[in-house]
Amino acid sequence: MHGDQATIRRILTELGDTWAIVGLSANRQRDAYHVAEVLQGYGKRIVPVHPKAETVHGAEGYPSLADVPFPVDVVDVFVRSELAGDVAARAVTIGARAVWFQLGVTDDEAYRRTRAAGLDMVMDRCPAIEIPRLG
16 A cells, blocks of 8 residues: 555545546446545536546546646546556646555556656545545
């Protein structure tokens, strides 16, 4: 597990409130749908990123990170581990400040590359679980 409590706290409270959620669609059965709802409840601006580019929780969706026309602070990744490294690399390219890999999503090489690029990163954790713990 990568992501100490100080990094988790910094991402959730200091690095900005615009969260691009890669893999977020209007499918209510998916974890991304519920995590996005929790993040909105804590004042985060969610940005659905999914090939379908659906509007979710009132937020306009985009087919890729490159298509988001405004700055993104955190890229929250809901894709399989074997695809997550490419998403992390795109997060660096668009100038995000942090990358968050959801529960079960890990890629040690992507973690090293992303940290080396100067971004904060957390893997195998869920912001919807962590944010209420901040108090």
